[in-house]
Amino acid sequence: MKIAPSILSADFARLGEEVRAIDEAGCDYIHIDVMDGHFVPNLTFGPPVIRSIRPLTAKTFDVHLMIDPAQPFLKDYAEAGADIITVHVEADTHLDRSLQFIRSLGKKAGVSLNPGTPESAIGYVLDGIDLILVMTVNPGFGGQGFIESQIGKISRIRDMIGARPIELEVDGGINPETAARVAGAGADVLVAGGAVFGGDDYKAAIGALREAAGDATAQ
Ligand code: DX5
Numbered sequence: 001m002k003i004a005p006s007i008l009s010a011d012f013a014r015l016g017e018e019v020r021a022i023d024e025a026g027c028d029y030i031h032i033d034v035m036d037g038h039f040v041p042n043l044t045f046g047p048p049v050i051r052s053i054r055p056l057t058a059k060t061f062d063v064h065l066m067i068d069p070a071q072p073f074l075k076d077y078a079e080a081g082a083d084i085i086t087v088h089v090e091a092d093t094h095l096d097r098s099l100q101f102i103r104s105l106g107k108k109a110g111v112s113l114n115p116g117t118p119e120s121a122i123g124y125v126l127d128g129i130d131l132i133l134v135m136t137v138n139p140g141f142g143g144q145g146f147i148e149s150q151i152g153k154i155s156r157i158r159d160m161i162g163a164r165p166i167e168l169e170v171d172g173g174i175n176p177e178t179a180a181r182v183a184g185a186g187a188d189v190l191v192a193g194g195a196v197f198g199g200d201d202y203k204a205a206i207g208a209l210r211e212a213a214g215d216a217t218a219q
């Protein structure tokens with residue numbers, strides 16, 4: 001199980017230190033939530049901030065674009081240091097074209113679904129992606145409650161993936177209790193904002209998520 005702390009919940013006044021701290025605490029990916037105040041009702045940061053934290057860690061930058069449109073900005077995020085670039089199905093009229101473009105930039109292509117979007121929306125792009133991000137909250141804010149209906153969606157997407165080398169990532173309301181349940185449904189990357197940055201011991205928090213998820217998949 002991979003753990004991807006979301007810097008949306010970090011202390012932005014000390015962002016560089018926070019990035020170093022989650023790296024040293026043993027995270028796998030660094031989840032970077034980009035919001036445009038239009039696709040989602042919140043606004044965060046863009047390529048300059050990503051570029052400025054890029055030299056601080058060698059960890060994978062998992063960039064979650066909650067922006068509409070995404071296509072005109074993909075190259076900027078690739079150049080700023082993203083490793084995985086994830087676009088939302090709901091924000092992209094030409095989803096297949098955007099995913100092909102992300103790969104042509106030498107980056108991993110991800111696709112995300114809002115809680116209200118059925119898994120059938122990604123059926124025809126499965127052979128051109130590296131990651132699927134299932135939102136288990138309505139995107140826009142950290143610290144929201146986990147939406148139960150998404151457990152079934154995660155299982156169905158795990159079946160759709162079959163033997164393809166696609167990672168199944170879950171984002172929103174993840175804590176040790178929900179981590180165990182989404183792991184049981186087939187998730188293999190967990191995004192966590194509040195569950196990591198909410199306390200002082202990031203290493204213990206990441207360990208608790210990993211342990212809860214591992215126990216569930218071992219059953
Ligand atoms: C929500 C973001 C999430 C968020 C998760 O729009 O995509 O990555 O930071 O925060 P928690 O884990 O606190 O729900």
Ligand code: ZN
Binds near residue numbers: 031033171191
């Ligand atoms: Zn996210």
